[in-house]
Amino acid sequence: MSGLRPTLNAKINGADAQFILDSGAFYSMISSAAAAQFDLRQRFAPVGFRITGVGGSTSAQIATVKEFTLAGIQLHDVEFLVGGSEAGGGTTGLLGQNFLEKWDVDYDLAKGVIRLFRAEDCKHTMLAYWAAAGQPVSTMDIGYTTPLKPHTTGRAFINGVKIGVMFDTGSWVSMLSLKAAARAGVKPDSAGVVDAGYSIGIGRGSVKNYIAPFSSFKIGDDEEIKNARLRIADIDFEEGDMLLGADFFLSHHVYVANSQHRLYITYNGGPVFNLSKSASAGGTDAPETKNQDDEPADAAAFARRGAAFAARHDFEHALADLTRARELNPNEPGYAYQRGMAYWENNQPIPAMADFDHALELNPDYVQARVVRAQLRLANKDIAGANADLDAADRVAPKQADIRYTMGELYGKADVLGSAVTQYDLWIISHPDDTKMTSALYRRCSLRALQGLDLDKGLSDCNSALRLTSKSDPAAASMLRARGLVRLRLGDYDKSIADFDDSLKLAPKNAQALYGRGVAELRKHRTPEGQADLAEASKLQPNIAAQFSRRGISP
Numbered sequence: 001m002s003g004l005r006p007t008l009n010a011k012i013n014g015a016d017a018q019f020i021l022d023s024g025a026f027y028s029m030i031s032s033a034a035a036a037q038f039d040l041r042q043r044f045a046p047v048g049f050r051i052t053g054v055g056g057s058t059s060a061q062i063a064t065v066k067e068f069t070l071a072g073i074q075l076h077d078v079e080f081l082v083g084g085s086e087a088g089g090g091t092t093g094l095l096g097q098n099f100l101e102k103w104d105v106d107y108d109l110a111k112g113v114i115r116l117f118r119a120e121d122c123k124h125t126m127l128a129y130w131a132a133a134g135q136p137v138s139t140m141d142i143g144y145t146t147p148l149k150p151h152t153t154g155r156a157f158i159n160g161v162k163i164g165v166m167f168d169t170g171s172w173v174s175m176l177s178l179k180a181a182a183r184a185g186v187k188p189d190s191a192g193v194v195d196a197g198y199s200i201g202i203g204r205g206s207v208k209n210y211i212a213p214f215s216s217f218k219i220g221d222d223e224e225i226k227n228a229r230l231r232i233a234d235i236d237f238e239e240g241d242m243l244l245g246a247d248f249f250l251s252h253h254v255y256v257a258n259s260q261h262r263l264y265i266t267y268n269g270g271p272v273f274n275l276s277k278s279a280s281a282g283g284t285d286a287p288e289t290k291n292q293d294d295e296p297a298d299a300a301a302f303a304r305r306g307a308a309f310a311a312r313h314d315f316e317h318a319l320a321d322l323t324r325a326r327e328l329n330p331n332e333p334g335y336a337y338q339r340g341m342a343y344w345e346n347n348q349p350i351p352a353m354a355d356f357d358h359a360l361e362l363n364p365d366y367v368q369a370r371v372v373r374a375q376l377r378l379a380n381k382d383i384a385g386a387n388a389d390l391d392a393a394d395r396v397a398p399k400q401a402d403i404r405y406t407m408g409e410l411y412g413k414a415d416v417l418g419s420a421v422t423q424y425d426l427w428i429i430s431h432p433d434d435t436k437m438t439s440a441l442y443r444r445c446s447l448r449a450l451q452g453l454d455l456d457k458g459l460s461d462c463n464s465a466l467r468l469t470s471k472s473d474p475a476a477a478s479m480l481r482a483r484g485l486v487r488l489r490l491g492d493y494d495k496s497i498a499d500f501d502d503s504l505k506l507a508p509k510n511a512q513a514l515y516g517r518g519v520a521e522l523r524k525h526r527t528p529e530g531q532a533d534l535a536e537a538s539k540l541q542p543n544i545a546a547q548f549s550r551r552g553i554s555p
Helices: 034-039 176-182 246-250 301-312 314-329 332-345 349-362 367-379 383-396 403-413 417-430 435-452 455-467 475-490 493-506 509-521 528-540 546-550
Strands: 007-010 015-021 042-044 052-053 055-057 061-070 074-084 093-095 104-106 112-116 140-141 153-158 161-166 175-177 194-200 206-219 222-233 241-243 252-257 262-267
Touching: 034 061, 034 074, 034 417, 052 314, 074 194, 140 153, 161 176, 175 176, 176 222, 246 252, 246 301, 301 314, 301 332, 314 349, 332 349, 332 367, 349 367, 349 475, 367 383, 367 403, 383 403, 383 417, 403 417, 417 435, 435 455, 435 475, 455 475, 475 493, 509 528, 509 546, 528 546
Parallel strands: 015 093, 161 241, 175 222
Antiparallel strands: 007 015, 007 061, 042 061, 052 055, 061 074, 104 112, 104 252, 140 262, 153 161, 153 206, 175 241, 194 206, 206 222, 252 262
């Protein structure tokens, strides 16, 4: 588990790659940047073909990998769709249902394991082979997979109302549609429902989320969760009403018997839909039953289980397992990195830094470790150290790598604005359909505004970002503020004031927008309004004048 992503190591034509196993993806997929990174030739998909998912849809091409290696087995001429957003977490892409439907699939994510089985003469056999005597096993029928409906789907009940569910390991968290929630008597304005921000997916768009209480969620013939809090979203799923995501899989052992068109579930213990260990998600919070025979056999197994514990925010057990992995194999930089991340997420930055240091001693070209250490150094005000790590990562990261987006953000925080722009340049040209494109354009516009360089390009970036953003989206306030600063630099004071006006309608107490508008007003000889805005900005942020002056902007 990489966070809430079930990831697998593979090889593309002999080069190392990492994939998310995504049971909710109808077909295996990589981004256009990944296809370029691995020098894969692309061909057009059929005319009119588009991929749809959370956040919208995207066009696609097709790439064929001549040699695709997984678990030491070499497969030939494996097809991938190419397009959409990066899978995230440093991964190359997704392995989807065109790969999974060939086998029975055993999802044992709590131990960091997925097993593929070919079942023979098992038509009437109970296939939950791991279940101890007397342990409850819930079973349910699942839909037949077809090329048009390839997903693992079944039925469940929410507040007693029947819903369709899709088992989706690629979704970090489980999600119910607003329409299905309404059928169960819950709407966004119902008692106990809270705002939960936005979700992103395959397209550029985002989807509004809420967290809502439900009295009951029942799946299969023996699994019911009382007083569950579920994420609901304004989206229509392609198949069914609800995605059961990685949070559900981590708290259950799930065997998808495609050979029987049945599914077997046992409960591991702990919260089901809320992965915070201290939060109550309904049901029993008993830990997973363990026995001596069930303990990991080697460092890799301890590391896998430790990462799964970390995904569930059970850092006590995560750190114990990851420490054991390091003891068994102290020369593996990945184990030091994993434990460092667990320490960091558990608010223990000092041992986290020591582990990142050790990972980089073992492998100085470990890009992810370089970047997270740069983040930690920035948090500790070690700007020089952070820049050194970012520069080292820049030298070895593929130019198309998704991590360059994060590097641009970190260079910006370190006030190395030119290097930040360079990272966004590399990322933007390689990720035309990515959901982060709007943010990347805005950030590059803002950097150019702060530098006072390439202002026409900055204006174009902000215009593009705003075209992709709803006028009512709170993020539009920052984009309008950045464009206002670009126009202030260009001497277009009327349009600058108009942008700051629109930004302040969305965020009335923003000192930067007030100060920028005040400067533009003074330059238009609107002295009373300008002085009032500067005074209000200084009241909200006493050092605001010094910040603008450092960028060469004064009244």
